[in-house]
Amino acid sequence: MGVRSTACTGRNIRMKKVLVVDDSLSVARQLEKIISESGEFVCVGHAKNGAEAIKMNHTENPDIICMDMNMPGMDGLTALRSLVVLDKDVKVVMVTSLGGVGDKFTEALRLGARNVISKPFESIDVLNILREL
Amino acid sequence: MAVKFFGQYLVEKGIVSRDVLLKAIDLQERKNLKLGEMAVAMGCVTQADIERAHNAQLSKDMKLGDLLVEMGILTLNQLNDIITRQKNTHLYIGEALVLVGALTNAQLVQHLDDFKADQAQYVADRIELPDAIPNRRIWETTADLTYKMITRVLGIQFRPEKCRVVSTLDANFMMAAMDLSGDVDARYLISVSEGLQKTVAKAILREESVDNEPVEVLEDTVMEFVNVVCGNVAAKASQMGVIININPPVTIRPPSSGLPVPEGYTALCFPIHVGEGEKLELILLARQ
Structure with missing residues (x-):
């Protein structure tokens, strides 16, 4: 796995790379828009399920993965389990409408998610959480 | 903007860290007895009764308490007593955060008020x-x-x-x-x-x-x-x-x-x- 980019100030800004994982085209569009308009992050791809996320983490080497929980095929929590084993430096934020379900939130954190963003979300909440990573 | 639970709200606002929240949840899980554990602790049933009921649950879509009553292991009054004891001794996440030293009691009261105001829009x-x-x-x-x-x-x-x-x-x-x-x-x-x-x-x-x-x-x-x-x-x-x-x-x-x-x-x-x-x-x- 290559060296990840780091955000810094000045002319040679290297924006943090974000991979979006969601089966919903519209959520992927929402997140990509927030990420690209921030000027601080760049979206390096969109995976539609957990299996694609694992592959794209290897090929795109993102700094942060924003991943849905409820997806057909490999769901987000199953993918999270694999990602943290395959890549100990991976930073995953779950983006889900189930964030308010205490058990789901706790399970995600225990499996290694850095944070959980509940839907519906505001742009500023997403960016604040990404900036902390 | 969404329906949240208190621990999530505190992490999102940066009031407690993810690791501290998990520590408090671990404490909650150790202190809060499940229905079967409480029933054993109160001497109403044996561990063998619980295992028998769990086995029966494999073929019946019923909650453990209801099943224990149906199997004649507990009376309805006993079940109600167990549930009441569970509620009365329940350690809430805010209390657990105080116990692990993440919040003072005064901070807990203030954050609970703020949380209720945040979630008031979702009161039915x-x-x-x-x-x-x-x-x-x-x-x-x-x-x-x-x-x-x-x-x-x-x-x-x-x-x-x-x-x-x-x-x-x-x-x-x-x-x-x-x-x-x-x-x-x-x-x-x-x-x-x-x-x-x-x-x-x-x-x-x-x-x-x-x-x-x-x-x-x-x-x-x-x-x-x-x-x-x-x-x-x-x-x-x-x-x-x-x-x-x-x-x-x-x-x-x-x-x-x-x-x-x-x-x-x-x-x-x-x-x-x-x-x-x-x-x-x-x-x-x-x-x-």
Whole structure:
């Protein structure tokens, strides 16, 4: 796995790379828009399920993965389990409408998610959480 | 903007860290006895009784307490006593955070007040359902959250009409549906006219115009709205002690004759008046 980019100030800004994982085209569009308009992050791809996320983490080497929980095929929590084993430096934020379900939130954190963003979300909440990573 | 639980709110606001929250949750899990553990601790049953009931649960879809009563291991009064003891000794997450040193009592009181104010927008208003509907509190909450999300996520002015039981689901441009399982067996549907579909798409995609968007994207936005509502319903239900699992949403294009209600289900239709020429309905198919 290559060296990840780091955000810094000045002319040679290297924006943090974000991979979006969601089966919903519209959520992927929402997140990509927030990420690209921030000027601080760049979206390096969109995976539609957990299996694609694992592959794209290897090929795109993102700094942060924003991943849905409820997806057909490999769901987000199953993918999270694999990602943290395959890549100990991976930073995953779950983006889900189930964030308010205490058990789901706790399970995600225990499996290694850095944070959980509940839907519906505001742009500023997403960016604040990404900036902390 | 969403339904949250207190621990999540504190992490999101940066008041406690993820690791501290997990430490407090671990403490909660050690202190809060499950029903079977409490029943053993109170001397009402033996560990062997619990194991027998767990084995019986493999073939019966019943909660442990109800099963222990049905098997004659506990009386109903004993079960009620155990549940009361569980409630009275329950360690809440805020208290656990004080015990692990993350908050003082004064801070806890202040943050709880702030949290209640943040979540006040999701306190259920009164929704009237027809008589004899199982899980009516959950469906009242579901309708209420749907109305609130229509306002907050879609930004639409509307007037909810009275809920009625229907035998056929009316035809409309499209429907998005999500199956709900766990303690309920139901299907949540949102039915929209063509103009409403575009309104939903503009709000979800945060775009001024969606005229050039492909059909699959337009349909996906309605499914995403359904996903957001149902996820928040699951969160609200979990606060009420009811487990609701959600499944990936699907799209339905109903025929002009409408769709029959599946046998064994009650269809609750909540028409939502949004203006001339447009049609929006919430439909709940609930197992009888």
